[in-house]
């Protein structure tokens with residue numbers, strides 16, 4: 001069952017359009033929030049388009065206004081609508097019934113917010129996100145992927161979709177040849193166990209330099225790749241140790257962020273590569289290029305994609321093609337979402353086009369399986385350049401989270417919370433607010449754009465600032481209002497009556513009831529910032545309501561408490577979807 005008002009209106013207007021224009025069966029109802037909220041809550045925008053279609057073709061209508069009127073007249077009776085009016089050239093304005101809004105909120109309170117979950121036409125999806133590279137530290141770009149990917153996965157899960165949360169770590173290729181060879185030179189292989197992630201970074205950089213300046217080393221490193229790929233135990237052991245060291249480090253970050261991921265790195269697909277390439281060969285897609293490499297020509301891009309290098313080695317593209325094949329055919333994912341920076345667009349466009357050429361999937365609208373490349377921009381420093389530390393290193397994720405947490409803790413101590421709370425409460429709140437702020441600062445931006453990293457903006461508690469700090473505190477404030485009332489809210493949810501009488505109550509109620517639409521809107525363009533905007537506006541509506549309406553010991557106490565509770569429930573669901581931990585007291 002879908003409860004959203006927009007959905008209900010679409011159904012009603014659809015019926016009316018079919019009656020008014022039986023010959024225009026392909027016209028979908030165009031319902032949008034009303035441009036002028038004084039005139040209504042929603043508007044139906046079909047009249048003008050229909051007029052353009054039927055004008056001069058012997059129609060009984062004399063203009064869009066009249067069409068609007070006819071649409072109103074054919075609208076089935078419904079308790080969703082309070083009143084209807086026509087504005088300008090045939091826009092039909094709809095005011096929802098207060099009773100219906102209150103009723104739908106009340107149903108949500110009784111049955112849980114799950115009843116507001118959207119229906120998606122897939123049962124299983126795969127989100128490829130985070131995906132850092134072994135032997136390197138996770139950087140702020142991986143933070144974007146981790147946070148955006150986790151939110152999309154949470155939103156899919158909320159919609160009852162089974163999600164394979166895939167960490168496609170970079171754990172294969174030439175890099176490991178040079179790294180292991182260098183390690184064997186510097187440390188005895190039995191000591192590889194004792195290395196730290198910092199050592200690995202240093203060795204990685206040094207081995208990289210050697211590789212490009214010392215031909216003898218280059219040769220040895222390439223040989224090492226072969227040893228690794230053919231399963232030489234010494235090399236394989238060193239490789240697993242290196243992976244394990246990195247894995248532990250990544251895990252620390254995921255644990256702090258509360259992000260769940262299942263690793264199937266590049267190496268996982270290695271044994272399947274010949275199988276996937278065989279499929280492409282069978283379709284006549286693979287040809288030898290001038291350099292003797294196996295490549296796939298991509299006509300619409302006037303370019304080609306190398307899948308087997310001239311020395312017989314595989315590459316990033318062969319792995320991604322194989323992973324795509326595996327995910328569609330073995331894991332049976334109906335929707336695959338890849339969350340990476342925009343810099344990888346060309347690679348993705350190429351191998352995904354090959355997947356289509358092979359007939360593995362199609363990107364026709366509404367056809368499944370479907371594949372989406374969810375891109376994001378750069379994180380910039382105050383200087384407008386890619387975020388770096390003072391020593392010009394890329395910023396480490398762990399440091400960034402530590403900093404956010406410690407700044408929040410300092411702010412709480414300044415407000416004297418260390419005297420009121422236990423040390424554990426202080427720690428937990430600083431964590432919830434600090435990490436929540438990092439995530440929200442990331443998610444509130446349209447992911448396709450670059451954004452500038454700034455701790456002060458991210459952690460500000462100034463009332464006008466759109467930060468997680470303010471949102472989390474707003475939620476805590478609502479909880480304390482409910483607590484102060486001394487009422488058993490669970491009981492009230494079931495027995496109390498919700499009325500939306502004055503304008504602030506109505507505005508808040510309407511916005512609460514629009515939660516399902518905000519979630520649906522996110523799916524249109526895979527933009528989590530739409531949910532952040534919704535959440536921010538929800539707090540604004542709540543603040544207006546609370547300034548204007550007394551809750552405790554007012555004549556409307558019960559009803560208003562229910563409205564507070566509904567706001568808190570929706571806020572918590574938004575937090576959950578955004579991966580933010582709520583706080584219950586201030």
Ligand code: ARG
Nearest residue numbers: 128131132133168169170340
């Ligand atoms: N390891 C890559 C990087 O750090 C991201 C991998 C993204 N996923 C994929 N299937 N290619 O840039």
